[in-house]
Amino acid sequence: MGGGVGGLGLIAIVLIGWMLGVDVTPLLGGLTGDGGAGQGQAHEPTAADERAAQFVSVTLADTEDVWSRIFIEQVDARYEPAELVLFKGATQSACGGASAVTGPFYCPVDERIYLDTGFFTTLEQRLGAGGDFAAAYVVAHEVAHHVQQELGILAEANRTRARMNEADSNAVSVRIELQADCYSGIWARAAEAQFGSIEPGDIAEAMNAARRIGDDALQRGSGGAVRPETFTHGTSDQREAWFARGYESGDIVACDTFGTDRL
Known part of the structure; x- marks a missing residue:
């Protein structure tokens, strides 16, 4: 062997x-x-x-x-x-x-x-986002990008980004990521209804993980200045809010980050 x-x-x-x-x-x-x-x-x-x-x-x-x-x-x-x-x-x-x-x-x-x-160890020990459901949120977020791909959203957004300058491309990237957070919330709501596997505190773990990996939180944690023009994933408040929107609505249409002026 x-x-x-x-x-x-x-x-x-x-x-x-x-x-x-x-x-x-x-x-x-x-x-x-x-x-x-x-x-x-x-x-x-x-x-x-x-x-x-x-x-x-x-x-x-x-x-x-x-x-x-x-x-x-x-x-x-x-x-x-x-x-x-x-x-x-x-x-x-x-x-x-x-x-x-x-x-x-x-x-x-x-x-x-x-x-x-080793990422789950990093998530818990370095980023302060422990718990099984925090880890599940990470997996669900990446799966959500595949959902975007299946719906044709990701390919179109990336084609748009390719024609933009860096700052505008970053802004589109933020919308991609916040939509993935929203889709993660949809998954959490559906998993709760379908499997009954959500325990007290699980959603709080996911929301905490979303906050911990906001661009502003990561930049502060690294000791640098917060530079919104470099954001690619969204702020802690935005990530938490869009996850919550998906969880509360359970509706793909409610996750249209590209059709709103207020993220």
Whole structure:
């Protein structure tokens, strides 16, 4: 059994991926010197990696069930789920390199979500957003970008951004991200109704996570000045408010960040 991973650990991670649509091969195959998947030193999955794989797999499966139903009910279309790639350290995506530094992201080119297994630790210990539902919000937010892609919103917004200067492009990026927060709220409301899995305090955890990763909060946390012209994701207040709008309405139409002058 190659790659330095053996026994039940390998079986558990591979089965999780095979059953629930998470690609965990970057955890098993090692990395090349330039950060791409290859035949370099292997990274043996830890118990924390296995817990992360199981958690995101279950969350991803929930998003698939929820969005499949919402697409049928609200847009009369079929939802094609995204694939989530778990990696440790660094890997390559069709949109470029992915690492712990880049954070979780959605690549519309290959329609995959990339998530470093160590991000949940960063979220809790460095950003102050602990709890299972805070982590679920992160997964749901990236899935929401895939929902935007499925609806044709993301591709159109990115075409528009390509014709703009940096400041205007950033402003469009903020609208993309706030809509994804709103869609995350829709998912939370639907998951609560469909699975009964929301516990007291869960929504507060998600709202706290949204606040902690606002552009203004991150810039203050890094010791720098707050520069609104550089924002790409929205302020803490905006991110929390748009998540709340999605959660309260459950309606895709209510998440039209591109059709309002007040974010």
